[in-house]
Amino acid sequence: MIESHKLNLGQNHILDSLSAAEYQRLSPHLELVVLPLGEIIYEPGDELRYAYFPTTCIVSMLYVMESGAPAEIAMVGNDGIIGVSLFMGGGTMPNRAVVRSVGYAYRLRAQLLLQEFNRAGGVRNGTLHDMLLRYTQGLITQIAQTSVCNRHHFLDQQLCRWLLLSLDLLTSNELIITQELIANMLGVRREGITEAVGKLQKAGLLECRRGRITVLDRPGLEERVCECYQVVKTEFDRLHLTSRYTPSTSYMPLHSGGLVRNESLSSRQAQMKQG
Amino acid sequence: MIESHKLNLGQNHILDSLSAAEYQRLSPHLELVVLPLGEIIYEPGDELRYAYFPTTCIVSMLYVMESGAPAEIAMVGNDGIIGVSLFMGGGTMPNRAVVRSVGYAYRLRAQLLLQEFNRAGGVRNGTLHDMLLRYTQGLITQIAQTSVCNRHHFLDQQLCRWLLLSLDLLTSNELIITQELIANMLGVRREGITEAVGKLQKAGLLECRRGRITVLDRPGLEERVCECYQVVKTEFDRLHLTSRYTPSTSYMPLHSGGLVRNESLSSRQAQMKQG
DNA sequence: GACTTTATGTGCGCTACCGTACCGACTGCG
DNA sequence: CGCAGTCGGTACGGTAGCGCACATAAAGTC
Numbered sequence: 366m367i368e369s370h371k372l373n374l375g376q377n378h379i380l381d382s383l384s385a386a387e388y389q390r391l392s393p394h395l396e397l398v399v400l401p402l403g404e405i406i407y408e409p410g411d412e413l414r415y416a417y418f419p420t421t422c423i424v425s426m427l428y429v430m431e432s433g434a435p436a437e438i439a440m441v442g443n444d445g446i447i448g449v450s451l452f453m454g455g456g457t458m459p460n461r462a463v464v465r466s467v468g469y470a471y472r473l474r475a476q477l478l479l480q481e482f483n484r485a486g487g488v489r490n491g492t493l494h495d496m497l498l499r500y501t502q503g504l505i506t507q508i509a510q511t512s513v514c515n516r517h518h519f520l521d522q523q524l525c526r527w528l529l530l531s532l533d534l535l536t537s538n539e540l541i542i543t544q545e546l547i548a549n550m551l552g553v554r555r556e557g558i559t560e561a562v563g564k565l566q567k568a569g570l571l572e573c574r575r576g577r578i579t580v581l582d583r584p585g586l587e588e589r590v591c592e593c594y595q596v597v598k599t600e601f602d603r604l605h606l607t608s609r610y611t612p613s614t615s616y617m618p619l620h621s622g623g624l625v626r627n628e629s630l631s632s633r634q635a636q637m638k639q640g
Numbered sequence: 641m642i643e644s645h646k647l648n649l650g651q652n653h654i655l656d657s658l659s660a661a662e663y664q665r666l667s668p669h670l671e672l673v674v675l676p677l678g679e680i681i682y683e684p685g686d687e688l689r690y691a692y693f694p695t696t697c698i699v700s701m702l703y704v705m706e707s708g709a710p711a712e713i714a715m716v717g718n719d720g721i722i723g724v725s726l727f728m729g730g731g732t733m734p735n736r737a738v739v740r741s742v743g744y745a746y747r748l749r750a751q752l753l754l755q756e757f758n759r760a761g762g763v764r765n766g767t768l769h770d771m772l773l774r775y776t777q778g779l780i781t782q783i784a785q786t787s788v789c790n791r792h793h794f795l796d797q798q799l800c801r802w803l804l805l806s807l808d809l810l811t812s813n814e815l816i817i818t819q820e821l822i823a824n825m826l827g828v829r830r831e832g833i834t835e836a837v838g839k840l841q842k843a844g845l846l847e848c849r850r851g852r853i854t855v856l857d858r859p860g861l862e863e864r865v866c867e868c869y870q871v872v873k874t875e876f877d878r879l880h881l882t883s884r885y886t887p888s889t890s891y892m893p894l895h896s897g898g899l900v901r902n903e904s905l906s907s908r909q910a911q912m913k914q915g
Numbered sequence: 916g917a918c919t920t921t922a923t924g925t926g927c928g929c930t931a932c933c934g935t936a937c938c939g940a941c942t943g944c945g
Numbered sequence: 946c947g948c949a950g951t952c953g954g955t956a957c958g959g960t961a962g963c964g965c966a967c968a969t970a971a972a973g974t975c
Contacts, residue, residue, distance in 0.1 A: 455878070512783060544952075560932095850921085
């Protein structure tokens, strides 16, 4: 695979993993666009005209309840793509995608993405088809883990998870976002975030001004975060969805060892016993 | 498409949607097996030797926390397949699949599934490839909605959702399961389930004996359930994942209308204002 | 029937988070 | 500068669900 062709593609991991041939076919049609904060990429039921490959922006997929209250399902950054429903076959999704951190993204006409996705090739490893499905599997894990986290972990821990996942999609250690918005993402009260942020700030892990949170001590966050963060991160690594790995046309087969079964025990209970 | 070939396939919806050609290739390798309650199909990290197409059983995908406490991510019945990671490319998943309602399933060697999935065909509509991806998109919605429900709805409503989703995968109105297990699925205390079941029972919607819940008034449950149930159900219908629709090689294109944006409002708040 | 095991019902104090209200402080704009 | 609008901090009572400890009851075993 030729490396030089990637120079102007920015840092979207899916695009970076394209083969030279795929790149040649797609690159003329990739448009770099700015996605401003709050921009809605799609609403529930909207058919997408473009797929988006974020490079520096972060997009949230969120379900909007009947009451109007939103809840974040997953976040997508330079590791992924907005428009999974295009190649998964549903055409639309019952959620909203909204930009929650300004930045760039490459966009590609839906039809072209689909065409490349459906391109019949003998060996699939390393193709866009493969990469997109693998990313989608990672997305499933992220969504599932959000669900688990919602149920079982304290707000402080959830906030840590959210901050760390966000940091991983950014180049700086600064999040430009209001506490109110974070509350919306996590589906909690704004005051709850204020309190949780306050704790982290007192512990010297954060510094925050209006609409801006600066992470001072990342390891500190990692100490306080629940297991959910690491589960998602590990799975993304395993699926070669992070920039740490550069999948080639002949990457390592995906497999891992087993895991021991545990006794049934509520998580809160376990946390009590630890504390 | 020939209808008669489906007679002995039972009622798995994915298998039912196979084209005649696909059926001819796969049917000799489909084995009908009994999946006993509690059977673990896979553990986190396990590579699957078979994919399973449930017909009368229900399998839960659940994440097992470090503490040992499980939490249901999604449930799979005659509408789906166990072994999504096979064709999504990850090989394994960081969760456990366990049978939570005895019954039958067809199993198919992993390699054969993959072979058929990767079969290069010009037109994709109606193929196994298509159906599997569409099912996976439905799965994503189910998982996402579970997440939302975990965060925002009362236990009573969540229980209704869980009961209704389960009923949709069964032929009878009887669930053979202990309250303890339901609690594990929903990630709550056993006593919480006892209380919620008690309410529904007093309302005359249920009847329950040891390890067995009989639903007497399904419409009653539907009145009490939160929006999450309908969202999942509607999405599955739209994706032609329910037996109501019989996708052919030229099914209707998938699209739908828009949805109005709402004011931000916490769901609890909304529920308060209604009550 | 006697005994064990497992499932369900109930009560009680506790706490994380909720809803509400209000106040101060920062920021952008004229 | 002054003002308006937004954002963040604090306080307070309320509650859904928690952990814990038992009591009861149904099914299985011998």
